Amino acid sequence: MGDVHQPMHVGFTSDQGGNSIDLRWFRHKSNLHHVWDREIILTALAELYGKDMDIFRKQLEHNITKGTWSDDVSSWADCEDLLSCPIKYATESIGLACKWAYSGVHEGETLSDDYFDSRLPIISRRIAQGGVRLAMFLNRIFGEHNCDVTPPS
Incomplete structure (x- = not known):
């Protein structure tokens, strides 16, 4: 579920999802796919x-809960057909790859x-979005059960 939300994972086969676009991230060698897979996150960290x-x-x-995206979360989890939703998510990602990556x-x-x-x-x-949607999928597949289970100490 998470991978389809990474725009370069649905990038173009002609450049192997950005893997063949060599560049520099600040001062070190990288490629466009790697920048989106880890470099931006590591830099942010x-x-x-x-x-x-x-x-x-x-x-x-x-x-997600109280801030910038809190009003959007319910639409992120809106999925009528679990089989077609990944196509929707991939379509979002390729649009973002073109516009941003x-x-x-x-x-x-x-x-x-x-x-x-x-x-x-x-x-x-x-x-x-990947986290919210993964939670939605798991809840739909396994149900939202409340169990009287005491966790081990």
């Missing part, structure tokens, strides 16, 4: 969250602050 994944997770959680990117160039600042919100939102 280092620059904005003190390398603390838990702070990043809490920020995503806050934006590939846009203005050229082989061999250096991507840095402007690219990071404009793309981090897209990546954060896709991570949140």
Whole structure:
């Protein structure tokens, strides 16, 4: 479920989803796929969250429950047919790949602050959407049961 929300995972076969677009991320060699898979997130962790994944997770959680995306969450989980929803999510991702990942990117160039600042919100939102939708799928498949189970101590 998470992979379909990463725009480069539904990128173009002609460039292997951005894997064959070599470039630099700040000062080190990378490729466009790798930038979207990890570089932007690692940069955010280092620059904005003190390398603390838990702070990043809490920020995503806050934006889902009370913040920026709280009004959108119910539409993210709106799925009539579990078999067709991944196609919808992939279609969203390819649109985002065209608009945000590939846009203005050229082989061999250096991507840095402007690219990071404009793309981090897209990546954060896709991570949140993937989590909300995975929860929806699991709840639909397994039901929303309340159990009288005492966790082991």
